[in-house]
Amino acid sequence: MTDGPVATLDEIRSYFNGKADAYDDVDAQPYWVLSDELLWSALTEYVLPRLPEDFRFLDAGGGTGRWSHRFATARPDATGVLYDLTPAMFGHARAKAERYGYADRLACREGDLGRVGEELAGEGFDLIFNFHNVLGFVDSPTDVIKQLAGLLNPGGLLVSFVPSRWHAAWFNLTLGQTAEAGRNLEGRGRFTDTMPDMHLFTPEQLRAMNEDAGLRVDLTTGFPVLLYPGYQETQISGSTRSLAELLGDRAAFDEVFALERGLLGTADAVGRGNNLFVLASRPAR
Ligand SMILES: C[S@@+](CC[C@H](N)C(=O)[O-])C[C@H]1O[C@@H](n2cnc3c(N)ncnc32)[C@H](O)[C@@H]1O
Structure with missing residues (x-):
């Protein structure tokens, strides 16, 4: 268990x-473009049709x-x-939201997820998602999942996309950081020495956390499984040369995307995912 600050x-x-002013530069890094397209593809197939x-x-x-x-x-609705x-x-x-004309449909609220249940009490959501390391930073991922589950409407969906322990350990070993890889296997760690520590997850742990919150786990997967980011991809700009060369070529990008897409729902490949994707639902009354 990885709970604790x-x-x-x-x-x-x-x-x-x-990081904020440059954060969206990740949209120009070929590896994260691939990862984001896979995430959107998973959302389009498994989530949007159920809303x-x-x-x-x-x-x-x-x-x-x-x-x-x-x-x-x-979804303009x-x-x-x-x-x-x-x-x-x-x-x-x-x-x-102002620039693209949906500011009337998106409220931005400041708050700590450790208190989200009380801060948003009385509100109900059909979809709650936390993407890219969010659960990694909270004191207790177990408690935050419970609080988020409590904000779901009956039949509502909770989607988490979180860092994998196995991937983090592999990544740190490629940098020669054996002690850090050992910490990663215990559920803690980081990808650079300038970032805060994070919780790191396993598929089984995510399943248990969602079930303990009273949710049904509908899908656990992980991706990308065939290509992993290098050190440059932990920075907000820049690209590992081999990844930039491969994924910078449109035809090759499409081929890699197709290979990854074919593995998206394959249970055997889950543990190889860079990030883990879990879709859970609150039973309809
Ligand atoms: C890596 S960013 C991911 C942002 C976004 N989900 C995405 O995928 O582009 C993590 C975000 O989690 C937020 N965060 C970290 N700890 C939090 C907490 N306890 N409560 C609310 N937000 C938190 C940070 O402020 C940051 O914006």
Whole structure:
């Protein structure tokens, strides 16, 4: 079990305050483009068809609103709340919502996910998602999953996309950091020495956390499984040369995407995923 504080809220806020203005540069890194296209493809296949008309979403730890933006622009009937600890991050989400004309459908709220249950008490959501390391930074992922589950409407969906222990250990070993890899296998660690520590997860742990929160786990998968990021991809800009060369070629990108896409729902490949994707639902009454 990995519950327990990894860093103070001030440390996390200060880390993301420093990243906020350049954060969306990740959209130009070929590896993360691949990962994001796979994530959107999984959402399009497994999540969007299950949502009602006029659905309401909560983007937990939504940052600069990269994923709120996708949902709000793909589904003009949707309304949502982006909830995040770091004002400089969600300031960009607000600006994006104004620029693209959905500010009336997306509220940006400042808050700690450790208190999200009480902060948003009385609100109900058809979809709650936390993408890219959000659960890694909270004191107790188990408790946050429980609080988020309590905010779901009956039949509502909770989607988590979180860092894998096995991937982190592999990554740190490629940098010669054996002690750090050992910590990763125990569920703690980081990818660079400038970032706060994070919780790291396994598929089985995620299944248990969601079930303990009273949710049914509908799908556990992980991706990308065939290509992993290098050190450059832990920075907000720059690319590992081999990844840039391969994925910078449109035809090769499409081929890699097709290979990865073919493995998306394959249970055998889950543990090889860089990030782990879990879709859980609250039973309908
Ligand atoms: C790596 S970013 C991911 C942002 C976004 N989900 C995405 O995929 O682009 C992690 C975000 O989690 C937020 N965060 C970290 N700890 C949090 C907490 N305890 N409560 C609310 N947000 C938190 C940070 O402020 C940051 O914006």
